[in-house]
Amino acid sequence: MARYKNWLIALAFILVFVGLPAWVGNNAYLMLILSLSGIFVIASIGLDLLFGYSGQISIGQAAFYAVGAYTSAILTTKLGINVWLAMLAGGVLATVFAALVALPICKLVHMFLALVTIGIGELTHQAIINLPDLTGSFTGVRAIPMPRIGDYVFNVSSYYYIVLAVVVLSLLVKQRIVDSRIGRAFIAIRENTDAANAMGINVTYYKVVAFACSAAFTGIAGALYAHYIGFISPESFTLDQSVLFLTAVLCGGMGTFVGPIIGAVVITVINEAIQVLGSYQMLVYGIFIVVAVIYVPEGLVGVVKMIQRHLLKAVNRVAD
Amino acid sequence: MFIQLLIGAIMLGGIYGLLGLGYGIIYKTSGLLTFAQGEVLMIGAFLGYTFFKLFHMPFLVALLATVVIMFVFGFVFEKTIIRTILGGGGSAIHVVLATIGISIALQNLAAIIWTSEIQQFPPIFKVEYLEFGTVKVAPESISGIVVALASMVLLHLFMNYTKIGTAMRAAAQDSNAANVCGINVSFSKGLSWAISSALAAVSGIIIGPVYGVYMLMGALIGLKGFAAAVIGGYGNMYGAILGGMIVGVIETMAAGYLSSSYKDFIAFFVFIVFLVIKPTGIFNEKIIES
Numbered sequence: 174m175a176r177y178k179n180w181l182i183a184l185a186f187i188l189v190f191v192g193l194p195a196w197v198g199n200n201a202y203l204m205l206i207l208s209l210s211g212i213f214v215i216a217s218i219g220l221d222l223l224f225g226y227s228g229q230i231s232i233g234q235a236a237f238y239a240v241g242a243y244t245s246a247i248l249t250t251k252l253g254i255n256v257w258l259a260m261l262a263g264g265v266l267a268t269v270f271a272a273l274v275a276l277p278i279c280k281l282v283h284m285f286l287a288l289v290t291i292g293i294g295e296l297t298h299q300a301i302i303n304l305p306d307l308t309g310s311f312t313g314v315r316a317i318p319m320p321r322i323g324d325y326v327f328n329v330s331s332y333y334y335i336v337l338a339v340v341v342l343s344l345l346v347k348q349r350i351v352d353s354r355i356g357r358a359f360i361a362i363r364e365n366t367d368a369a370n371a372m373g374i375n376v377t378y379y380k381v382v383a384f385a386c387s388a389a390f391t392g393i394a395g396a397l398y399a400h401y402i403g404f405i406s407p408e409s410f411t412l413d414q415s416v417l418f419l420t421a422v423l424c425g426g427m428g429t430f431v432g433p434i435i436g437a438v439v440i441t442v443i444n445e446a447i448q449v450l451g452s453y454q455m456l457v458y459g460i461f462i463v464v465a466v467i468y469v470p471e472g473l474v475g476v477v478k479m480i481q482r483h484l485l486k487a488v489n490r491v492a493d
Numbered sequence: 494m495f496i497q498l499l500i501g502a503i504m505l506g507g508i509y510g511l512l513g514l515g516y517g518i519i520y521k522t523s524g525l526l527t528f529a530q531g532e533v534l535m536i537g538a539f540l541g542y543t544f545f546k547l548f549h550m551p552f553l554v555a556l557l558a559t560v561v562i563m564f565v566f567g568f569v570f571e572k573t574i575i576r577t578i579l580g581g582g583g584s585a586i587h588v589v590l591a592t593i594g595i596s597i598a599l600q601n602l603a604a605i606i607w608t609s610e611i612q613q614f615p616p617i618f619k620v621e622y623l624e625f626g627t628v629k630v631a632p633e634s635i636s637g638i639v640v641a642l643a644s645m646v647l648l649h650l651f652m653n654y655t656k657i658g659t660a661m662r663a664a665a666q667d668s669n670a671a672n673v674c675g676i677n678v679s680f681s682k683g684l685s686w687a688i689s690s691a692l693a694a695v696s697g698i699i700i701g702p703v704y705g706v707y708m709l710m711g712a713l714i715g716l717k718g719f720a721a722a723v724i725g726g727y728g729n730m731y732g733a734i735l736g737g738m739i740v741g742v743i744e745t746m747a748a749g750y751l752s753s754s755y756k757d758f759i760a761f762f763v764f765i766v767f768l769v770i771k772p773t774g775i776f777n778e779k780i781i782e783s
Contacts, residue, residue, distance in 0.1 A: 230586060277769045284526045285727075285772050285780055287589065288719055292765040295716065299758035412716075416593050423590060452605060459598025463574065466591045470583040 190337055194330070204333050210441040211336035212397050215343045217421045217433035219390030222347065224419075225427030226356060227383035228363030229279070230287045233294030234391050234418045236274075239301060239410035240267040241392025242399040246314040247307065249400075256320035260396035267392025268385045275384035279377060282366075294415050301407045313406030317399050332401050339397060343390055348430065350386060359383055360428075391418075417444075424465050426474025435473050494749065496628045502745035503738065504634050504703070507641030508534075508696040510737025512718025514648065515689030517728045521665035522685040525575070525585055529592040530693045531715020532599040535708060537563050537694025538701035539607050542614055552617050556640075556698050560691045567690025570595075571683045596715075603708040614702040637699035644695050645734055648688070652730065661685065713757065717744070720764035726774030735775060740764075 197203055216238060223229050245263035248254040254262075278289045301308045308314065319327045320335065327335065350356050358379040361369035370376050399405050417440060425436020443461065447454040469476055512530050519527055537559050544555035574595070578587050618632040652658040664671040664681035672678050697711070704710065720740050725732025743763055748756040772780050 232589075278765075281768065281772060284520075284585065284589075285723075285768060287526065287586075288723065289765055289768040291716065291719075292761050292768065295761045296758065296765060299761060303754055303758055412712075413597075416590075420590060423586070453601070456598050456601035456605065459594045459596070459601065462594030462597070463591045466583060466587045466594065467574070467577050467581060470578070470581060470587050 187337075187341060191334070194333060201330065204330050206441060206445055208329075208333045208336045208401060209445075210438045211333070211340045212394050212401065213418075213421060213437035213441050214340050214434050215336075215397070216391045216394035216418055217425065217437040218343050218347050219387035219394070220418050220422045221427055221429075221433040222350065222359070222390070223383050223387035224422060225429070225432070226351065226363060227359035227380060229380060229383060230283065231290040231384075231387070232287050232412070232415045232419055233290030233292070233297075234387070235410045235412070235414040236294045236297035237267045237271055237388035237391040238395040238398070238414065238418075239297055240270050240388075241395030242405050242410070243301065243308055243314065243395075244392075245396035246317045246399045246405055249318050250314055250316060256318055256400060260320070260393065260400065263396035263399075264389050264393040267388040267395065271388030272381055272385040275381040276377075279380035279384065291412060291415075294412055298407055298411055301410065308407075311407060313404060314399075315404045317403045317405070319400060319403075329401070336397060336401075339393065343393075344430070344434075347390075355379065355382060420462055420465075422472075424469065424472050426472030429472075429474050432472055432474040439473065496625070497630065498745050498749040499742075500630055500634050500638070502742040504637045504641070504699065504741070505745060506721075506738035506741025507638055507645075507734075508700055508714065508737070509717050509721040509740045510734040511641055511644060511692045511696045512715065513721030513725065513733030513737050514645070514730055515692045516718060516722040517730060517733050518665075518685045519689050520722075521728045522661065523571075523575075523682045525588050527592040527686075527689070528589060528715065529570075529596045529599065530689065530718055531711030531713070532596040532603075533563060533567070533690050533693040533711070534697040534700070534714060535603060535706075535711035536566075536599055537697030538706045538710065539603055539612075539697075540694070541698040541701055542612055542706050543607075545617075546612075546615050556695075559698060560694050563694035564687045564691040568683045568687035570690070571686035575686070596711075600708050600712075607706075607708075609708055611705040611707040613705050617702055631703065633702040637703060640695060640699055644692060648692070648730070657684070717760055717764075720760060720767075722774075723764065723772065724767050724774055726776035726778035727780065728778045729774065729776040732774055732776035732778065 193207070194204060216234065219237070220231065220234050223231050223234075241260075241263035243263075244266045245256075245259040248259040248262055249256055274293055278286065278293075281289055302310050304310070305312075319332065321327065351359075358369070358374050361372065361374055362376055362379060362383075366376055398409075421436035421440040422433055423436070424439060425434065426432030443458070447457050450457055471478075512534065515530055516527070519525055540559040540562060541555050544550045544558050545552055548555075550558070574591060575588060578591055583591075614633075616633075617636065620632060622629045623632050623635065624630075650658075652662060660671070660676045661681045661684060663674065664676055664678045665685075668678045671681075696714075697706075700710070700714075717740055718737075721737035722728075722733050723736065724739055725734065725736030740760055740763070744756045744760045747759045751759075767774070
């Protein structure tokens with residue numbers, strides 16, 4: 174019965190989100206925020222698998238995001254390939270790229286891993302800038318087409334449903350991975366790598382798998398981003414973007430189901446909200462990160478649990 | 494042209510070395526990483542610019558004032574923010590994220606106070622160019638190298654020949670033993686952040702007169718400081734200097750002989766190669782490896 178309960182709750186949420194646009198009157202700006210949040214959620218799921226579950230710090234996810242985005246954009250604009258296939262190709266290429274990169278670097282841990290992922294991110298950023306024939310360098314890739322089904326071409330409003338579908342799919346796949354032996358290997362590696370090794374877990378293999386999985390999600394998110402905005406340039410794939418991903422996962426709560434979702438939505442909303450502050454926006458954003466880290470190190474999921482605990486204590490006291 | 498490139502390379506190398514020194518000192522005493530050094534450099538440059546140009550102080554006074562202010566800033570930063578994070582159950586990654594947040598805030602603060610345009614230092618010396626045969630060198634580059642070397646020598650003397658410096662090294666080596674010996678380890682940690690900030694501020698004042706002062710000047714330099722620290726051996730003072738020189742030379746020569754747009758790519762490529770092949774660096778500092 175408990176299993177069915179979870180499925181019912183999930184179905185309820187899905188129905189809510191499917192009906193949301195009509196309920197809020199198809200407000201274009203709200204749709205933008207929802208779609209961007211969704212794309213961010215997918216990327217956050219990727220980083221959560223890598224950092225939250227297998228314990229590997231990465232401040233270079235923007236590299237995989239870029240590979241997914243640029244692959245899909247270039248395949249559709251330069252080779253006229255079908256958008257759906259191109260997006261898939263973006264995900265696949267990001268995964269392969271991550272696996273190749275992860276092989277030599279996965280032996281590093283903690284801050285050295287953080288540093289090398291920053292290096293990978295910067296290297297990818299520089300590669301995009303220095304290959305103008307392929308990527309258009311600073312001019313970027315423009316007129317990236319929307320996907321279509323038969324004669325129907327998606328637009329910025331209906332794209333929301335594509336993002337929603339991919340988000341639901343990503344959550345399903347993530348839960349599957351987490352509940353499988355792969356997920357258990359990740360957690361074992363995170364908790365005590367030497368013990369995992371002693372138990373016969375092939376640490377290198379699973380570490381690389383973790384990177385590959387995270388890149389699959391992040392690459393798809395990148396491809397979705399490219400076709401949604403219709404234009405990409407190197408500026409969207411810098412260290413700042415990687416930091417955004419990390420902030421979302423840390424502030425939402427790592428290694429949980431809802432953590433990355435909450436984190437991604439909060440970060441996207443805050444990003445939009447501080448636009449009104451004009452030149453002060455990055456100042457507020459920076460201070461927000463510091464405050465969030467000081468007061469909520471476990472992430473918002475931790476806050477929710479804390480509130481639950483206090484509520485339970487209060488209820489128990491009243492009952493006496 | 495080679496001489497000109499070399500002088501530029503040594504100056505840049507000196508700056509990367511000073512930043513790498515800062516990273517190493519912090520890591521040795523508190524085991525933490527900071528991403529704010531680039532922005533401390535930038536604020537140092539802006540402060541030096543403000544004192545020298547807007548307040549018309551003599552250059553050395555401006556330099557000293559900036560260094561003292563940033564020294565205090567580093568100390569206060571450690572005592573307040575870092576302590577709070579670590580005390581509240583945060584770990585190293587939270588500190589990293591907090592320093593990233595600070596760096597973003599500082600960039601924006603600089604843009605608000607000093608606008609986002611590139612500011613130029615007025616000439617410090619009476620001559621605009623020094624001429625050695627066919628080679629023209631700006632005196633600010635030479636003075637930059639001198640200041641960087643002087644800072645390194647002063648740091649070396651401090652660390653090895655003063656009581657506080659030796660205490661810091663003891664605290665870095667084994668904080669429990671140092672505590673038992675009566676060394677104030679907590680003060681040591683604050684001091685290490687303060688010294689790192691001072692070094693970054695000095696770097697800012699070195700590079701400001703040569704390349705101009707603007708809010709993004711620290712971002713890439715801060716990352717290359719990491720490269721300097723890693724290549725030399727993370728935590729090793731002399732390694733940081735050597736690593737800085739290596740990065741400076743590779744980058745400048747790549748810009749001069751290949752193409753200036755490739756220089757960052759090459760710098761980061763070398764950085765990654767070192768991390769993958771020899772993470773302990775040239776001086777073989779031990780690292781955490783699984």
